[in-house]
Amino acid sequence: MDKAAETPSPKRLVSSTQLGSLRSSLGNDGRSVLLAVHDYPDPDALASALAFQVLAGSWGVSAIIAHGGGMGRPENKALVKALSIELTRFEDIPNLTEYRGAMFLDTQPGAKNQSLPPSVRTLAVVDHHRLGADSVRFNSDPVTGQPFYADIRLDVGSSSTLALGYLEAAEIVPDARLATALFLGVKTDTANLMRDARMPDILAYTRLLPLADLPLAAEIISPPLGREHFRFLDDALRHAVIYGHSLVADCGAITSPDMISLVSDEFIKARDVRYALAHGAHGGRLYLSLRAKPPQEDATRVLLKTIRGAGRGGGHNLSAGGFMNPGRDLPGCAAVMLERFLAVTGAKTAVPTPLLGLPTVQ
Ligand SMILES: [Mn+2]
Structure with missing residues (x-):
């Protein structure tokens, strides 16, 4: 974190x-x-990038929002479409060195959830993730040694909260489009201020509320869903197993890694479940999405212990995500993952019960 002389x-x-x-x-x-x-x-990554695009523009610096991978969750796609956010994939940029460098948002240089080639110079980082061994412990580019600006705050619930802080410091009032994006960024990352939200997030949310286009935000957050969405959820439901207070849902082969967070978000709601882990295979990796329910506040620790040595991950107190590299043995990797997860969450000896096999109570 940048140590500002001024408090x-x-x-x-x-x-x-x-x-x-x-x-x-x-x-x-x-x-x-x-x-x-x-x-x-x-939404948090996209909204904060949009905010810094506006801020950089106010300084006469042009900036494009770029990413690796695709997009699967319907609300993420709806956000991009409804707010006309221009996105470029790293692989579609012919010459990355034409750019002065990169500002990382909602991620960090060295983190394995971003795929910007390390040859691109790091200029700045604004993020709120706790990572394992990947955390930025330095303020200089590991390749060039050049210093960069870093503001990584683990005590803030969304990058959008930080982005609004920068806009306010520059006395820029976000227009309805940007405010809607930032509002959704805070809202989704903190699950409506109920997950890992702190006072700055609550203040950001209340400042954005009157500026955002709420009917549009409602449309984005609840986009029309095709049958494939329900087939996906149906499959996840049928494969969800409860071990004591830990739920594990095998989502099989997934079309996009971000789809499994739909499942962990939903299944953590199950009664008596303290940890909900969804996993799915994509592009030769086994992706994991974990949610914890208070008083458990150690989602990142649990996830990192589950994937240790076999992949990368990061997250917050109540939510975390990552992946493992199974090599040629996906079932073996999934079995190791399950064993470790149950050991870490104290569910090793619990009798497995299918989620749908539970008796209906009250
Ligand atoms: Mn975030």
């Missing part, structure tokens, strides 16, 4: 010193900047 007032999330440091990091030599978000970007 922001309690209502100011970002000081003018921090804003100035970011501005000089992005520079203004006529070259564009890449706003790099994590693969399979979610």
Whole structure:
């Protein structure tokens, strides 16, 4: 985290010193900047990138939002479409070195959930994720040694909260489009302020509320769903097994890694379930999405212990995600993963019960 000489007032999330440091990091030599978000970007990643695109634009710096992977969750696709967010995939950029460098949003250099080639210089990072061994412990590019601006706050529930802090420091009031995006970013990352939300998130939410286009936000958050969506959920329901207080849902082969968070989000609601883990195979990896229910607040620890040595992951207190590299033995990897997860969550000796096999109570 950047140690600002000036302490922001309690209502100011970002000081003018921090804003100035970011501005000089992005520079203004006529070259564009890449706003790099994590693969399979979610509303928080997209909204914060949009905010920094506006902020950079106010400094005369042009920036494009770029990412790896695709997009599966219907509401993520709806956000991009409804707000006309222009996205470029890293692989579609012919010459990455034409850009001055990258600002990472909702992810970090070295994190394995983003696939920007490391040859691109890091200019800045704004994020709120706790990562395993990947966490940025330095403020300089590992390849070039050049310093960059880093603002990584584990005590904030969304990158959109931080992005709004930067806009406010620059005295920019977001228009309805940007406010709608940021509102949805805070809302989805904190599950309506009920998951890993802190006071800055609550303040950001209430500031964005009157500025956002709420009917449009409602449309984005509940887009029309095709039958394949329900088939996917049906399959996940049939494969969900409860072991004591831990639920595991095998989603099989998935079309996009972000789909499994739909399942973990939903299944953590099950009575007496304290951890809900959804997993699915995509592109030779076994993806995991974990949700925890208070008083359990160790989702990232549980996830990292589950995948240890076999992949990468990161997250927050109540939600975490990552992947394992199964090599040629996907079933073997899934079995190891399950064994570790049950051991870490204290469910090793629990008798497995299918979620749909539970008796209906009351
Ligand atoms: Mn986020």
